[in-house]
Amino acid sequence: MRRIMFAILAIIVVGGLAVLFGLFRSTAVAPEYEKPLSTAEMQALIPKGRELALAGDCFGCHSRPSGPMLAGGVPIATPFGVIHSSNITPDPTYGIGKYTRADFHRALRDGMAPGGRSLYPAMPYVYTHLTRPEDADAIYAYIMSLPPIAQPTPENTGVFRLPVRMFMNFWDLLNFPDRRAPQRADRSEAWNRGAYLVEGLGHCGSCHTPMNFMMGPDFSKQLQGAVIEGYEAPPLTSAALTSRGYDIDTLTTFLATGIAPQGTAFGGMYTVTHFSTSAMERKDVEAIATYLLTDATGRVPEPKQPPAPLPEAQHPAAGSPMDRGRLTYAAACAGCHGLQGEGIPNVAPAMKGNATLAEENPLNVLTVVVNGVPVRKFTGNQRLYAMPPFAHRLANDEIADLVTWLRAEWGGRDQPVTPEAVAAIPRSVE
Numbered sequence: 001m002r003r004i005m006f007a008i009l010a011i012i013v014v015g016g017l018a019v020l021f022g023l024f025r026s027t028a029v030a031p032e033y034e035k036p037l038s039t040a041e042m043q044a045l046i047p048k049g050r051e052l053a054l055a056g057d058c059f060g061c062h063s064r065p066s067g068p069m070l071a072g073g074v075p076i077a078t079p080f081g082v083i084h085s086s087n088i089t090p091d092p093t094y095g096i097g098k099y100t101r102a103d104f105h106r107a108l109r110d111g112m113a114p115g116g117r118s119l120y121p122a123m124p125y126v127y128t129h130l131t132r133p134e135d136a137d138a139i140y141a142y143i144m145s146l147p148p149i150a151q152p153t154p155e156n157t158g159v160f161r162l163p164v165r166m167f168m169n170f171w172d173l174l175n176f177p178d179r180r181a182p183q184r185a186d187r188s189e190a191w192n193r194g195a196y197l198v199e200g201l202g203h204c205g206s207c208h209t210p211m212n213f214m215m216g217p218d219f220s221k222q223l224q225g226a227v228i229e230g231y232e233a234p235p236l237t238s239a240a241l242t243s244r245g246y247d248i249d250t251l252t253t254f255l256a257t258g259i260a261p262q263g264t265a266f267g268g269m270y271t272v273t274h275f276s277t278s279a280m281e282r283k284d285v286e287a288i289a290t291y292l293l294t295d296a297t298g299r300v301p302e303p304k305q306p307p308a309p310l311p312e313a314q315h316p317a318a319g320s321p322m323d324r325g326r327l328t329y330a331a332a333c334a335g336c337h338g339l340q341g342e343g344i345p346n347v348a349p350a351m352k353g354n355a356t357l358a359e360e361n362p363l364n365v366l367t368v369v370v371n372g373v374p375v376r377k378f379t380g381n382q383r384l385y386a387m388p389p390f391a392h393r394l395a396n397d398e399i400a401d402l403v404t405w406l407r408a409e410w411g412g413r414d415q416p417v418t419p420e421a422v423a424a425i426p427r428s429v430e
């Protein structure tokens, strides 16, 4: 008995060490990619690589808002400390200038940097794993053609100061499946392209797919919506998008400009539309919209009309919470969003038909009303005002009544919002 226990213990220890030292890690990169590309081959791949780098939002995560492009240093907060994105310009000291072609493939497809340095999943290699070798080549060629920037990456904080990279081998064993993009001969070219971009480089699931307790994606709930950085990244299934009124045209417009009849992109989604989808070729953005909107039977369902106002919002009893909400809207919001919720071009988006109000979870409306949205640039020189914060101007119960009415009037939602829910919204520090 004792001996059996001992044997089991030994197996566990040896197994654990084997995982820790990466014995179970395989590589998706075939030996043929050790052969360098010629200068001419690199040159020819640059335009293709640029489009794919945009699709992968390498710029959004690897460039500080005011800093040089791709020089890294963007802080990514996790419950265990801050991870900084790396400098991925071709600088030989601080960047990836010494990366070979195969090194680059391994970073993108295996999550493994040279010298057996396991990357943290803040780099979305769980998704970029799907990148085809010829596309990894193209991104490599493009990035290596950019100016090198000698800027060191700041130190990480918290547990990430410690030598914990090895433990990523455990994480990868449990959270890094060898996925492929769905590709089907019976679907259009646009659908197949969209599938490849959404599931892979575009890493939409890194925000829109719920995470497990290890902060790994729960692929059984693919794109079904998740809370990330204080916002809800709403579900992106065909049913959810069409219920919020999207068709291929409006969804393409939302991604390509950050503004659609369903509202504007804010929170983490602004970064995506600003750095990535608005700079991509229209054809690729349309492919993303096509893939997301196509249902299991291969059809793109008709978009739903915006929900009708609920009777209690249209004709509230005088002095009722709904009535107070309606009056607050008229006093504080209608100047920008219109008395009928119609919005004002170049000032503020419409509330009527706004997808944010129709979400089941009131988190995003509450966060925007409490903290506001700073002025930002949209494509095509479109500008909007800043959405002011209301945390200091309205009491929690006023905001609760206001948002309850907004959702009932334009979102088709009858669940009331409580003052406690308003109080629970973290106040932004700015």
Ligand code: HEC
Residues within 6 Å of the ligand: 052, 053, 056, 057, 058, 059, 060, 061, 062, 076, 083, 084, 085, 086, 087, 088, 096, 104, 107, 108, 113, 114, 118, 119, 120, 121, 122, 123, 124, 128, 139, 201
């Ligand atoms: C969601 C944010 C995010 C996106 C998008 C992203 N990266 Fe990263 N990347 C990171 C972070 C964070 C690190 C640092 C990880 C670490 O220290 O383990 C990193 C590390 C890397 C490294 C390793 C560099 C090194 O040796 O330290 C490479 C190469 C890289 N990224 C390339 C890319 C490319 C190419 C793209 C676009 C296709 C991309 N990344 C998109 C966040 C991102």
Ligand code: HEC
Residues within 6 Å of the ligand: 262, 263, 264, 265, 266, 329, 332, 333, 334, 335, 336, 337, 347, 348, 349, 354, 356, 364, 365, 368, 369, 373, 374, 375, 376, 384, 385, 386, 387, 388, 390, 402, 406
């Ligand atoms: C000074 C003009 C202004 C006022 C006043 C204002 N808003 Fe806004 N609001 C905006 C702008 C501009 C945006 C879009 C910001 C962006 O995405 O850049 C916005 C966005 C929103 C959004 C997010 C939806 C979307 O599509 O972006 C909601 C919800 C919202 N406002 C509700 C309200 C409510 C409720 C009030 C009153 C308490 C209010 N706003 C007052 C200008 C205003």
Ligand code: HEC
Residues within 6 Å of the ligand: 198, 202, 203, 204, 205, 206, 207, 208, 228, 231, 232, 233, 234, 236, 244, 251, 254, 255, 262, 263, 264, 265, 266, 267, 268, 269, 270, 272, 277, 288, 355, 356, 364
């Ligand atoms: C960094 C996190 C993040 C990533 C990555 C991300 N999103 Fe989002 N997305 C959000 C958040 C947060 C919202 C809610 C705010 C808003 O409506 O703009 C959102 C909203 C949206 C909406 C609006 C839904 C609605 O009901 O109006 C669409 C469409 C969308 N995302 C598509 C995508 C696609 C396609 C990708 C991949 C190319 C993607 N997102 C990647 C965070 C993200």
